[in-house]
Amino acid sequence: MKGDEYMLKKIDQGALFLKENASVFRCPTCHGTMKEENHTFFCPSGHRFDLSKKGTLYFLNHQIQTEYTTDMFAPRRRMIEAGMYNPVMDELANMIDFPEFILDVGCGEGSFLNQLNERKSLEKMIGFDISKEGVYLATQQPLPAFWCVADLTNLPFSDNCIPTILNIFSPSHYKEFQRVLTNNGQLLKVVPQSGYLTELRQAFYPNEIEKQSYSNEAVVKKFETEMHLVERKRITYTFDIPKENQLDLLEMSPLEWGVTEAVKQGLRENPLEKITVDIEILKGSHSNRFH
Structure with a gap:
């Protein structure tokens, strides 16, 4: 548009x-x-x-209740707008080979797609999420994207019509991705790595060592099995959290769902000032082109 x-x-x-x-x-x-x-x-x-x-369009034939609500999307948006993921967005923009048509899978409230559009001048954009609250918030973004609520396992898109799929911090369904991608299309998937939000994990779960770090190697292996891995790039840095966003960090991710109110209150009184961003970008194409 x-x-x-x-x-x-x-x-x-x-x-x-x-x-x-x-x-x-x-x-x-x-x-x-x-x-x-x-x-x-x-x-x-x-x-x-x-x-x-x-x-927006609601492509589901039944209502879905998710734990991803406006209360989580709003602080997430503020953290993204504060620049928390700028290096990630810069690299993603460089890795997009086909900016003429982008599908953002699990778009949330649309901030990542908006940031990429600012860097790459994308031509045609569709964002979808399972959360109606996220999709409604996405309509506030200053970009001419089309937003819809849809099911990852049954995409409402035609075969071989999407040149670029974005899959940022969200689940995948590779059979459907392969179906809708053009023959030379690309999938860009962003996954957290072991150091991601490590300070927040340690603060949220001081007595649970197993929750303070984790591995996403199983996710990477699944990607390599289902897609042809073209490129794999790790990005790690520390973000200085602006004072006005320090409380947003506590509410922006599912990490806080199992945290006691006493721990949260302690962090509100003494919020974190720095946070580690540790992610990998996986760039893939059709597996069947190489078999």
């Missing part, structure tokens, strides 16, 4: 995107073709999905 289309209401922006890009989608119920008309997306079999006022 370009220039004056920003003047449209969000629901009309969403309808325009669907009308112009209907061939990218397929019905998640019957896998039929889709068509937009009067703010409704439907297939020849009569399965219908209505655009929300925010211009």
Whole structure:
């Protein structure tokens, strides 16, 4: 979407995107073709999905309750905007070979896609998440992306239509990724490594050594099994947390779900000033091209 289309209401922006890009989608119920008309997306079999006022689509046929709520997404967004992941975003932008069309899998509240767009001037963008709260927050991002709620295991996208898939700190479904990627398409997956948020882990779980560090090697091995690994890059650094964001760190990740209120209160009174970011970017392509 370009220039004056920003003047449209969000629901009309969403309808325009669907009308112009209907061939990218397929019905998640019957896998039929889709068509937009009067703010409704439907297939020849009569399965219908209505655009929300925010211009989003809910592709699930049932309500999903997740623990990822606005209370977690909002501080996460503030930490991202404060620059916590800038080196990661810089490297990701360098590794995107096909900026003409990006699918952000597990987009959350959209901050990562927005940051990449600022660096790379992406042309066409779709973000989806299982969390409706995250997707609604994503519509506040200042970029012309289309946002939807969808199921990772049953993507509402056509075969071989997506040049680039982003998979940042979120689950994967490689069979579906392989299906929707173009033949020369790429998957960029960001996974935490052993030092990720180590100061927060130690503070949250001072008496549980097993929770203070972890390994994601099983995730990496799965990636290597399911995709052709093109590149593997580790990025490690310490981020100085701005004073106004130090409490956001405590609420931004699932790490805090099992923490006692006494430990949280102690950290509110003496918040962390630095945090380690330790991640790997895995760049993959179709495995069947190399078998």
